[in-house]
Amino acid sequence: MAAASNPSVIALDKAALSKTVQQMAIDGDEPPPTYTVKDHKFGALETSAPSAPIPIIDMTSFLSPSSPDQEESELIKLRSALTTWGCFQAVNHGISSLVLQNVRQVIGEFFERPTEEKRKYSRKPGSAEGYGPDAVVTDNQVLDWCDRFSLRIFPACQRNANLWPENPSSFRETIEDYGSKILSTKAVLFKAIAKSLHLNEDCFSRVFTEDGAIMQGRFILYPPCPTPDRVYGLKPHTDRSGMTVLLQDTEVEGLQVLSNNKWFTVPLIHDALFVNLGDQLQIMSNAIYKSPMHRVVTNAQRGKISIAMFDEPDPNKEIGPIEALVDETRPRLYKTVKNYGFFNYECFQKGIVAIDAAKI
Ligand SMILES: O=C(O)CCC(=O)C(=O)O
Ligand SMILES: [Fe+2]
Numbered sequence: 001m002a003a004a005s006n007p008s009v010i011a012l013d014k015a016a017l018s019k020t021v022q023q024m025a026i027d028g029d030e031p032p033p034t035y036t037v038k039d040h041k042f043g044a045l046e047t048s049a050p051s052a053p054i055p056i057i058d059m060t061s062f063l064s065p066s067s068p069d070q071e072e073s074e075l076i077k078l079r080s081a082l083t084t085w086g087c088f089q090a091v092n093h094g095i096s097s098l099v100l101q102n103v104r105q106v107i108g109e110f111f112e113r114p115t116e117e118k119r120k121y122s123r124k125p126g127s128a129e130g131y132g133p134d135a136v137v138t139d140n141q142v143l144d145w146c147d148r149f150s151l152r153i154f155p156a157c158q159r160n161a162n163l164w165p166e167n168p169s170s171f172r173e174t175i176e177d178y179g180s181k182i183l184s185t186k187a188v189l190f191k192a193i194a195k196s197l198h199l200n201e202d203c204f205s206r207v208f209t210e211d212g213a214i215m216q217g218r219f220i221l222y223p224p225c226p227t228p229d230r231v232y233g234l235k236p237h238t239d240r241s242g243m244t245v246l247l248q249d250t251e252v253e254g255l256q257v258l259s260n261n262k263w264f265t266v267p268l269i270h271d272a273l274f275v276n277l278g279d280q281l282q283i284m285s286n287a288i289y290k291s292p293m294h295r296v297v298t299n300a301q302r303g304k305i306s307i308a309m310f311d312e313p314d315p316n317k318e319i320g321p322i323e324a325l326v327d328e329t330r331p332r333l334y335k336t337v338k339n340y341g342f343f344n345y346e347c348f349q350k351g352i353v354a355i356d357a358a359k360i
Contacts, residue, residue, distance in 0.1 A: 020147045021133050023115060025223030025303070031231045035143045042236040043263055047228050047297045049256050052264030055081035056272070059185075060092045062192045079196040086290030087257060087276035089269050090189070090245075095181045097271055100247060102170070103178040107219045107307055109168040110149065121149065121163050128216070130163055137349050145231045145298050146222045153179035153309075154215040175217060182245050182309045183209055189243065189275065197285060199324060204284065208242035212314030220306045222254060225298035233296030238355060240344040241278030241310040248274055252304035258293040266294075279344070279355045280313070283334045286321035291355065315339040334358045 024031070037045055061074035081088040110118070123130030129150050134143040152158050153175065165171050190205035207213065222233040233254055248255060248268055255266040255274070266274055282291040296306075313319055320336035337343055337358055344354040 018133065020115065020118075021145055022111065022147050022221055022223050025225070028226075031145060031225060031227055034141075035145055035231050036227075037142055037230055037232060042258065042293065042295070043261065045229055045232065045297060046263055047299060049263040049265045049297075051267050052085075052257055052259070054085055054257070054264075054266060054274075055088045056269070057081065057088045057090050057275075058092050059090050059094065059188065062188050063092075063094055075192060075196045078192055082193065082196070082277060082289040084290075085257065085259060086282075086292035087266075087274065087294075089266075089272040090185070090275050091269065091272050093185050093273055095178075095185065095273070099178060099181060100271055102174050103247065103307060104250070104305065106168050106171050106174045107149075107305055110165055110171060110219070111147070111221045111305065113165075113167055117165075117167065118149075121165055123150070129160055137345075138351065140351075142232065142235060144234045144296075145225045146220050146233050146296070148221075149219045151175070151217050151219075152214065153217050154183060155212060158214070178307075179215060179217060179309070183215060185273070186243060186245060186309075186311060193243075193281070193289070197288065197322075197325065199322060203322060204242065204281070207284075207313045207317065207319065208280075208311040211317070214312040214314070216310045216312070218308045218310065220308065221303065222296060222298055222306070223303040224300055226300055228298045228300055231298060233298040236293055236295040238282075238291040238293055239276060239278035239310065240280065240341055240354065241312060242280045242284075243311060244276050244278055245309045246274040246276070247307040249304035249306060252299070252302045254296045254298060254304055255306070256295055256297060258295075263295070278310070279358070280319055280340050282355060283337065283340075283358060284319055284322055286325040286330060287333050288325060288330075312341050315341065332360060335360055 057078055061070050065071040118131050121131040123132045129152060131149040133147050151163060187205045187209045190208055191201045194201045194203050225231050253265055253268055256263045277289055277291050279291045281289055318336045318338045321332050321334055326332045335358055347354040347357050
C-alpha cells in the first residue's frame, strides 16, 4: 500500500501496463514463466487441501449479548481462535445479505467492464491504488494469477476521486456504504479482541479504526487458470494490517491457511465474513495472537472474486507490544515500528519477511 517512488521500482513495475490476467484467461494464454511457482518453501501447491475447522464466532454475543456469560463464553472462543488459527469466520455480524449482495454485484460488474474503461483506473507505477495485475517490484518475483483493484476508503479526505469508477453507477455509494459498515464491524471486533486479552477495550479500535486510521479496499478477480497446480492465485503471505475482513466468493473456494505446516481450505459459509489478524496485531499482542500465513489457489474451470478490507494506523503513529502483555515470562518480542506498511514493502523488495525483521 505504501507509495514508493523509487526509479528502479518504477522501471521494474511494468505489470500495471501489461496484459491483465483476465485478458490472458479470455485469450486462452498459458501463464507466462513469471507466473510459475519455482520454490515450494511453504509446501506444495495443493489445489484441494482439506477443509479447515476454522472457529466460527457469533457476533451477537458482542453486539447485543443476552447476558454477561454469553459474552464471556464467546470471548473465550475468540481467544482460542486467535491463539491457534489467527482467524475465524464471523457470523451474525449485522451486515445484511442485501448489502453483501450489492457489494459483490458492483465489483463483479466493474470487472465485466471493457478493458479500455478499466484501464482509466490503472494503478500507476509505485502506487498502491488502482487497477491492474500483480505489481512487479523485484526481479525474481513470482506473479499472482489475479487482477486487483485497490482503493483508499477512509479517511474519506484521502480518497483519490479519479480512481473511483463511474460505472457501475452505484459503485461509489455501494462501496462507501459497505466500507462504513465494515469499519463499525471492525470496531466491535477490536473491542472484543482487547477484552479477550483483558486490556482496555479501546486500545486496538482507536489505533485501527479512529485517529487517522486508514482503510483500504482490495477487490480481486481470480480468473480460471489452465495450470492451477503451478500457479498461485495469491502467494503465501501474512497481511500487514491490524485485521483483514474478507468477503469470499459465494460459490468458488480457493483461500487456504497454514496451520502446523499444513494447508487447509477456508470453507465458504453463506454471508459469513472471514476475519484474519495481520502482522500489526501480532506485534501489538506481543505474539499472543497470530497473523496467519495464507494463500489463494486457482482452478481451471471457474473464476472467483474476493473483497478484502484492510486497516493501517496513521502512518505517523508508532506501534509496538502493549506493555500489559510484556512480563518476565513473556519478554517483549518486537521493536516499535512506524508505517509498517512501508516497512513491509521495503522488506518484500529485499526478499525478507517483515514480521521477522520487526523482532528484537
Ligand atoms: O482473496 C482471498 O481469498 C484472500 C485475499 C488476501 O489474502 C489478500 O488480499 O491479502
Ligand atoms: Fe492476505
